[in-house]
Amino acid sequence: MANTIGKSWLVAKVGGALLKDGAALQSVLQVLQQLQTRYAVVLVHGGGDTTQALLEALDFSSEKIDGVRVTPKAHIPYVVGALAGTVNSEICAQAKVAGLNPVGLTLLDGGMCKAQITEPRFGSVGKVSPADSNLLTMLSNGDYLPVVASIACDEVGNLLNVNADDAAAVVAQLLSAELLLLSDVAGVLDQDKQLISQLDSAQISSLTEQNVIQGGMVVKVNSALATANQTQKSVFISSWKTPEQMLALLKGQSCGTCIVPNLQADSSKGTSL
Numbered sequence: 001m002a003n004t005i006g007k008s009w010l011v012a013k014v015g016g017a018l019l020k021d022g023a024a025l026q027s028v029l030q031v032l033q034q035l036q037t038r039y040a041v042v043l044v045h046g047g048g049d050t051t052q053a054l055l056e057a058l059d060f061s062s063e064k065i066d067g068v069r070v071t072p073k074a075h076i077p078y079v080v081g082a083l084a085g086t087v088n089s090e091i092c093a094q095a096k097v098a099g100l101n102p103v104g105l106t107l108l109d110g111g112m113c114k115a116q117i118t119e120p121r122f123g124s125v126g127k128v129s130p131a132d133s134n135l136l137t138m139l140s141n142g143d144y145l146p147v148v149a150s151i152a153c154d155e156v157g158n159l160l161n162v163n164a165d166d167a168a169a170v171v172a173q174l175l176s177a178e179l180l181l182l183s184d185v186a187g188v189l190d191q192d193k194q195l196i197s198q199l200d201s202a203q204i205s206s207l208t209e210q211n212v213i214q215g216g217m218v219v220k221v222n223s224a225l226a227t228a229n230q231t232q233k234s235v236f237i238s239s240w241k242t243p244e245q246m247l248a249l250l251k252g253q254s255c256g257t258c259i260v261p262n263l264q265a266d267s268s269k270g271t272s273l
């Protein structure tokens, strides 16, 4: 799928420690501006560290299970404040400095995603599904950069916390986009801490079973694989510490770890590489 002026979509996700490193965030945003020459870019962000710091400052205890925050309803005002408020506005402000034209959004804006609680043990945590791409298309055609915080709402208007890797995956599925998940590691690392350049479904299962892939990286590889399978496009897990490597995408090359889709029987759909 392309936006209406013919660019293909790229969804980039940032989170965690990048948001505490102003210089690194600025470098990533400047690279995204270069990627806009080829792609209609959408930036999805997390901010788990900022959220954790706010909850601790308010004397709430908060835990993550396999990279997903257990979110009692009483925490929601503060989680929303941190993600859709502070972090979203700070990224938009930095994006303006980088010469981009950001518009801050959440997953509920323009009805882009639907959400519901599927695992009550996590509290007010939403599982999202793609719904309506019109708003993102309109913004992209106007040369704006949509900056999307991982907050959604259910059918009756309850605000829900969404893991930002899941959020980025679903926005990529909505747009049939290439997906770039940026983290603080070069990509998925093997047992000797060496970068794995390419991973398929079987290798992901095996490395997860062996606990080589753990914690937040489990959510990332699963979101990446689900998206690759749905879009039949490769997904990249790469580092925000080396943003210049993202420019390889302009040449149709890979960066970090490339998660490859299971090939569908329908061979009319090609991969992005």
Ligand SMILES: Nc1ncnc2c1ncn2[C@@H]1O[C@H](COP(=O)(O)OP(=O)(O)O)[C@@H](O)[C@H]1O
Residues within 6 Å of the ligand: 014, 015, 016, 017, 046, 048, 067, 182, 183, 184, 185, 187, 188, 189, 190, 212, 213, 214, 215, 216, 217, 218, 220
């Ligand atoms: N096999 C692995 N390769 C790379 N990182 C891994 C692996 N297993 C676990 N991790 C951890 O996953 C982290 C990235 O996930 P996460 O902290 O959720 O990132 P972010 O906040 O950027 O979304 C890495 O910093 C690393 O500590």
Ligand SMILES: CC(=O)N[C@@H](CCC(=O)OP(=O)(O)O)C(=O)O
Residues within 6 Å of the ligand: 014, 015, 016, 017, 045, 046, 047, 048, 049, 051, 067, 068, 069, 070, 071, 079, 083, 125, 150, 161, 162, 163, 164, 165, 216
């Ligand atoms: C449900 C859930 O896990 N929500 C996450 C949303 C932010 C996030 O994912 O941020 P990172 O990308 O920086 O980890 C949280 O509250 O931390």
